Amino acid sequence: MFVNSTAPTTAADAAPAGAPVLELSHASFGYADQAVVQGADLTVRAGEVVAVLGPNGSGKSTLVRGLLGLNDRLGGEVRLFGTPRESFHDHGRLGYVPQRHTLSASVRATVEEIVAVGRLSHQRWWWPVRRAAHDQEVIARALEVVGLSDRADADVSTLSGGQQRRVLIARALASEPDVLLMDEPTAGVDAANQQVLSTVLARLRERGTTMVIVTHELTALAGIVSRIVLVQGGRIAFDGTPDEFATRTGQFTPDHHDHHEHDHDEVDPRPRVRGTPTSGPLDPRGGIR
Numbered sequence: 001m002f003v004n005s006t007a008p009t010t011a012a013d014a015a016p017a018g019a020p021v022l023e024l025s026h027a028s029f030g031y032a033d034q035a036v037v038q039g040a041d042l043t044v045r046a047g048e049v050v051a052v053l054g055p056n057g058s059g060k061s062t063l064v065r066g067l068l069g070l071n072d073r074l075g076g077e078v079r080l081f082g083t084p085r086e087s088f089h090d091h092g093r094l095g096y097v098p099q100r101h102t103l104s105a106s107v108r109a110t111v112e113e114i115v116a117v118g119r120l121s122h123q124r125w126w127w128p129v130r131r132a133a134h135d136q137e138v139i140a141r142a143l144e145v146v147g148l149s150d151r152a153d154a155d156v157s158t159l160s161g162g163q164q165r166r167v168l169i170a171r172a173l174a175s176e177p178d179v180l181l182m183d184e185p186t187a188g189v190d191a192a193n194q195q196v197l198s199t200v201l202a203r204l205r206e207r208g209t210t211m212v213i214v215t216h217e218l219t220a221l222a223g224i225v226s227r228i229v230l231v232q233g234g235r236i237a238f239d240g241t242p243d244e245f246a247t248r249t250g251q252f253t254p255d256h257h258d259h260h261e262h263d264h265d266e267v268d269p270r271p272r273v274r275g276t277p278t279s280g281p282l283d284p285r286g287g288i289r
């Protein structure tokens with residue numbers, strides 16, 4: 001498998017470690033007039049890797065889509081890189097891998113062509129249609145990081161579902177986002193491919209990429225997440241470190257002090273987030289299956 005490549009770079013003006021990049025203040029999101037997520041307060045800082053857990057239907061996707069402006073905000077505020085969402089236009093700084101989304105069999109495009117779509121947010125109308133050398137380089141690195149360099153010219157419809165998820169991650173990486181939001185990136189992916197994805201995510205974390213990952217498979221992310229947010233019934237029921245989560249639920253003890261924590265001399269720039277467990281019982285499923 002791939003493993004010894006470098007991840008795509010983040011934008012040159014990336015937020016400094018610890019700066020707030022995504023902020024929700026008493027935010028409610030839903031569909032039409034129906035609130036699904038209510039009164040959410042959440043600040044994600046540069047360099048954090050946040051796992052969003054919760055039972056089916058609790059509102060995880062709605063929360064993430066709400067951050068991106070993909071559903072209705074019914075109250076509260078959303079700020080992206082310090083700017084109110086309604087005035088934020090630098091969408092290339094946010095990479096999004098949607099849930100349950102693979103590439104339709106009817107798409108006639110190569111893997112590289114799909115990943116190249118991620119560069120569109122960097123293009124200007126006066127640019128030539130032909131890709132610049134830098135774009136080509138970023139696309140090649142994104143493919144390398146997800147282990148699909150050798151499939152660049154393959155028709156996407158010939159790839160497995162798990163490989164297609166990796167194409168979508170590469171597409172998001174190709175936009176060189178400051179923040180990567182992924183909705184169940186490991187869902188429906190076999191153990192071998194989950195391992196590949198875990199390696200990809202670990203490498204991105206090492207590079208300081210801020211990530212918000214909706215997941216039911218926390219074990220696949222052990223050693224990668226720095227913070228856990230649990231959504232229950234549309235509300236944030238827990239927000240804290242993996243250790244605090246383990247203590248609170250008594251269910252899951254992630255081995256989050258993996259080798260990535262120790263094989264560097266420099267101080268980890270990621271902020272230490274204080275746990276803010278709310279009162280009341282946590283759902284025993286805790287979003288883990």
Ligand SMILES: Nc1ncnc2c1ncn2[C@@H]1O[C@H](COP(=O)(O)OP(=O)(O)OP(=O)(O)O)[C@@H](O)[C@H]1O
Pocket residue numbers: 031036054055056057058059060061062063099
């Ligand atoms: N487009 C939509 N229109 C109306 N209601 C929706 C829509 N999408 C989701 N919902 C409803 O919002 C609620 C929360 O759904 P959401 O997808 O956010 O949950 P989730 O926690 O991500 O669930 P899962 O783990 O199953 O993916 C559900 O009751 C769902 O039916």
